[in-house]
Amino acid sequence: MPIYNQSTLENVAALNQGIRVDSAAALVTAAAVTKFTVSGGNVCMLGFYGMVTVQIAATATTVIVTHTPTTGTASILAILAGASDIQGFVPGRVAYLASFGSILTWTATGYGILHPAAGTRYILRPGALSVTGSAAPATGTVKWSMFYVPVDPGAYVTGS
């Protein structure tokens, strides 16, 4: 069996799933917090997920994901209606976008689904992809990752 170095593994992953950008683990807040910024042109988001890294405190909280373009009106990628209350969620539970404009889905255990939906890849215009909680649990963090490729030359995504 071949042994690959780290950079080769990461390049193979980029070719296979798109370029990964991470947003550092952080508390869920009641205000919109930018997790990813699209700059330089349109990109295509191939995958997106969040993972609880520190157990969420016992505060009823739901989460939505929004893409707000630099110009124009925002798109709600994950609606609030029917969203899961994440209080008490343990590390390893994973959130993903089941389909375009549907609820943010949380797994019950430590696995996740990377792609928003079968055959659904999102074009994102320049702007900010943010996460908003309905409340602000005092403890408990979630980290987020996005996988993308540029559509317009020079387009890229940064995490925050």
Add this chain to the structure above:
Amino acid sequence: MTQTLNISEDTALRIADISLGMRVDRASAVLAGAQAIFTVYGGNVLVTGFYGEIMVLIDGANRLTLTYDADTGATDTVLGSQGADIDTFIAGRMIYLPAAAGALTNTATAGACPLDVAENWVLPPGHMDLTSTGTTTLGKIRWSIFYVPLEPGAYIA
């Protein structure tokens, strides 16, 4: 910035080619009746993605239909059509094809849009036409198609 790889623009675009298929753009243009927006040459291609983006607010009553006119065969194929007038649609709203021969669908907002067509279509040599029921003076839309060749020498321009 938290980013796993420091990738050059050229490398990032090649990764996009591998992931999405090769992109061909049709420059932003006003609506003016029937226009060929993409042409397939040299053999069959597989369309892996398609979308349009309004670049300048639409300033006239228009409803769009996308058809495919193969070089051989008498009947055009309707790839998608809009069910409503897009007059006053703002820049940033996008148009996509969620189903083969279904609705040419508009996003309600300006931030995000699905890329995939419901099935990946095989297109023989011919041209993809955009027909608008009206015209615009200032309103412009740009279009992008993503494809891979199915036969040696096939390409889209």
